[in-house]
Amino acid sequence: MDLYDDFKQREAWALAGGRNAEKSAKLLEGKIFVRDRLDLFFDNGLEIEDGLLAGAEKRVPADAVVTGIGKVDGRMVAMIANDISVKAGSWGYQTMLKITRMQERARELKIPLVYFVDSAGARIDEQKQSYLGRTAWGNIFYNLVQLSGVVPQLCVLFGPSPAGAAYIPGLCDTVVMVDKKATAYVGSPRMAKMAIGEDISEEDLGGARMHCTLSGLGDILVQSDAEAIAVAKTYLGYFPGSWSQTPPIAATAAQAAPPDLEALLPRDQNVPFDIKTLIRALADDDSFLESKELFAKEMTTAFIRLGGRPIGVVANNSKFKGGVLFNDSSDKAARFIWLCNAFNIPLLFLQDISGYMIGSSVEKTGIIRHGAKLLSAVCEASVPRIAVMVRKAYGGGFLAMSGAPTKPDAMLALPTAMPALVGPEAAVNAMYFNQIAELAPADRAAFIKAKRDEYARDINVYSAAADSFASEAVVHPNKLRDELINRFALYALKPTPAIERRNAVHPV
Amino acid sequence: MKKIASPMAGTVWKIVKAPGDAVDYGDTVMILESMKMEIAVEADNRGTVAKILVEEGEVVDQDTPLIELS
Structure with a gap:
C-alpha cells in the first residue's frame, strides 16, 4: 500500500472508534458519540489530540480514550474522554498512559481538566502490566489528588464508572451526572448479591439520581448528554485556569427588572423562606448555577x-428542614467553600439559621465532627468573604455561617436580622428555669410569654449587631446588591495570607 | 406500600392531607414544628393517602413513617 494511503487508513480507523461496530448501537443508545460530544463542548472541536494511534497494535482504536486540548469560550481546556463504543470504554495499558500524560499536561499548562467519563472500568486481561507497578492505573488517582486545588477538575459522568474508576468522580471538584445513564458504585449489583445477598437494581445502587440526592457524590443532575455538555461549559465560566489566577469577570449588565426585596422578605421569622429567591434577586440576570440542588x-x-x-x-434555606444545619448540610457547605477558596472565588454567606440540629440521632452520627468541618473551612477561607444576616443568626449556626468572630471581610445585616445566642423560647427556659418551676402552674404561661417578648425586643439588629459594631453596616435589602458589588471589588485588593504548615488536621 | 417519612425530629403541628387525598411529588402533606420552625413535609412520592400514621401533637423522630400512600 502507498505510504500515505496506509497513514490515512490508520488515522480514519482510529478516529471512527467503535461507532461502526455491531455492538456499538446498543452502547450508544440515547447517547452522543465521544467525538461528537467534543465538537459540542469545544469552540472549534479538539484542536490538539495526543495518542490517537495508541492501542492500534492490539486493534483497540485510541485504546478507548480521547485525550487532547481545545478552547471553551476562548480559553484552553484539557480533555480526557472515554469512548464507550470501544470495548465499553474500558481501561487498558495505553488508556492509562494517555490519561496520566494529559493530567500532567494540564498541570504544566495550568489549564482546567475535564473528564468525560463513560467506561466499564479496568480491563481484566491487561491487569498484569497495568495494575501493580509504579506506572499503573492507580497513577490516575494519584494525579487527581496532586492536581486537586491546582487546576479545576470537572467530571461529567455520561455512563458507568464502576469500582476503582468510581474514584474519578470521587476525586474531582464537581460531578455532573446524566439521569438514568450515569452510574457509580464500588461493587456492582451482581457483586452485592453474591457477597452480601442484597437484591438491588443498578439505578438504586449507584444511579445518578441516588448520587445527586442521597450520597452527595453527584453535584448537578441533567437529563441528556447535550445538557451535560452545556452545563459543563457554563460551570467552567466561573473558574480561572488554575489556583494562581483569578476567575474571569463577565461584562457587567444591570438587572433588567430589579426586584423589590422589601416585599419579598417575610417579616415573620418562623415562616420558612426559600433563600434561592433572595440569591436570584441579588445575582446578575441568568447567572445562577446551583451545586447539589437535590442533596441536603x-x-x-x-x-x-x-x-x-x-x-x-x-x-441556609429554611424552606427545607427549617434551614437547620445537619451532618450532610455541613459537609456540603464545607466542600463548596474549599472549592471556591481553592480557585479565588469570593464567598457570600446568607444567614437564616436557628442552629445545628440537636438530639441523639445527629449526635450519634457525628454532628460535632461535621459541624467542626464547616467551621474549619470557614475560618481557613482566605478569599474575600462577606456574611449577611438575613433573618435568624443564632448561636453556633451563626458562627458556622461565617459570623463576625470568624473574621469575614464584612459582616452585614438586613433590618430583618435576628442575631442572638439562642432564640427567645430556649433563652427564657434557660434563664428562668428555677423561677418557672416555683410558679403556680396556672401562672407559668403568662410569665413565660412576658419574658419571651422582653427577650425578643432585645434581639434585633440594632442592639447587638449595630451598637457593638458586630456588623459593618445595616443595609436596606434593595441596596444590598450594590453594597455587595462595591465591597467585593474592594476586598479583591487584599493579599492572600498563607499560614506556614503542612496541613491543618481537619475534622471530617 | 409507599410511605412518607419525617425529614427530621420534631412535633406534628398540622396534618394537611386526609385519607383519600391525591398526593404528588413536592406536595405539602404535613407540617412539623421543630427547632422553633415550621417544617413542611413534602411528598417524595405519588399516590393516594391510604392512612395517616401519626396524630397532631405527636413527637416523631427522623425517618418516622407519617403517611401511607396507595
Whole structure:
C-alpha cells in the first residue's frame, strides 16, 4: 500500500472508534458519540489530540480514550474522554498512559481538566502490566489528588464508572451526572448479591439520581448528554485556569427588572423562606448555577455573578428542614467553600439559621465532627468573604455561617436580622428555669410569654449587631446588591495570607 | 406500600392531607414544628393517602413513617 494511503487508513480507523461496530448501537443508545460530544463542548472541536494511534497494535482504536486540548469560550481546556463504543470504554495499558500524560499536561499548562467519563472500568486481561507497578492505573488517582486545588477538575459522568474508576468522580471538584445513564458504585449489583445477598437494581445502587440526592457524590443532575455538555461549559465560566489566577469577570449588565426585596422578605421569622429567591434577586440576570440542588436542601450552595464577578454563595434555606444545619448540610457547605477558596472565588454567606440540629440521632452520627468541618473551612477561607444576616443568626449556626468572630471581610445585616445566642423560647427556659418551676402552674404561661417578648425586643439588629459594631453596616435589602458589588471589588485588593504548615488536621 | 417519612425530629403541628387525598411529588402533606420552625413535609412520592400514621401533637423522630400512600 502507498505510504500515505496506509497513514490515512490508520488515522480514519482510529478516529471512527467503535461507532461502526455491531455492538456499538446498543452502547450508544440515547447517547452522543465521544467525538461528537467534543465538537459540542469545544469552540472549534479538539484542536490538539495526543495518542490517537495508541492501542492500534492490539486493534483497540485510541485504546478507548480521547485525550487532547481545545478552547471553551476562548480559553484552553484539557480533555480526557472515554469512548464507550470501544470495548465499553474500558481501561487498558495505553488508556492509562494517555490519561496520566494529559493530567500532567494540564498541570504544566495550568489549564482546567475535564473528564468525560463513560467506561466499564479496568480491563481484566491487561491487569498484569497495568495494575501493580509504579506506572499503573492507580497513577490516575494519584494525579487527581496532586492536581486537586491546582487546576479545576470537572467530571461529567455520561455512563458507568464502576469500582476503582468510581474514584474519578470521587476525586474531582464537581460531578455532573446524566439521569438514568450515569452510574457509580464500588461493587456492582451482581457483586452485592453474591457477597452480601442484597437484591438491588443498578439505578438504586449507584444511579445518578441516588448520587445527586442521597450520597452527595453527584453535584448537578441533567437529563441528556447535550445538557451535560452545556452545563459543563457554563460551570467552567466561573473558574480561572488554575489556583494562581483569578476567575474571569463577565461584562457587567444591570438587572433588567430589579426586584423589590422589601416585599419579598417575610417579616415573620418562623415562616420558612426559600433563600434561592433572595440569591436570584441579588445575582446578575441568568447567572445562577446551583451545586447539589437535590442533596441536603436545607443548605443552598450556588455560583452567581455580582456585577460580572463570580461569587460562591453559601446560604441556609429554611424552606427545607427549617434551614437547620445537619451532618450532610455541613459537609456540603464545607466542600463548596474549599472549592471556591481553592480557585479565588469570593464567598457570600446568607444567614437564616436557628442552629445545628440537636438530639441523639445527629449526635450519634457525628454532628460535632461535621459541624467542626464547616467551621474549619470557614475560618481557613482566605478569599474575600462577606456574611449577611438575613433573618435568624443564632448561636453556633451563626458562627458556622461565617459570623463576625470568624473574621469575614464584612459582616452585614438586613433590618430583618435576628442575631442572638439562642432564640427567645430556649433563652427564657434557660434563664428562668428555677423561677418557672416555683410558679403556680396556672401562672407559668403568662410569665413565660412576658419574658419571651422582653427577650425578643432585645434581639434585633440594632442592639447587638449595630451598637457593638458586630456588623459593618445595616443595609436596606434593595441596596444590598450594590453594597455587595462595591465591597467585593474592594476586598479583591487584599493579599492572600498563607499560614506556614503542612496541613491543618481537619475534622471530617 | 409507599410511605412518607419525617425529614427530621420534631412535633406534628398540622396534618394537611386526609385519607383519600391525591398526593404528588413536592406536595405539602404535613407540617412539623421543630427547632422553633415550621417544617413542611413534602411528598417524595405519588399516590393516594391510604392512612395517616401519626396524630397532631405527636413527637416523631427522623425517618418516622407519617403517611401511607396507595
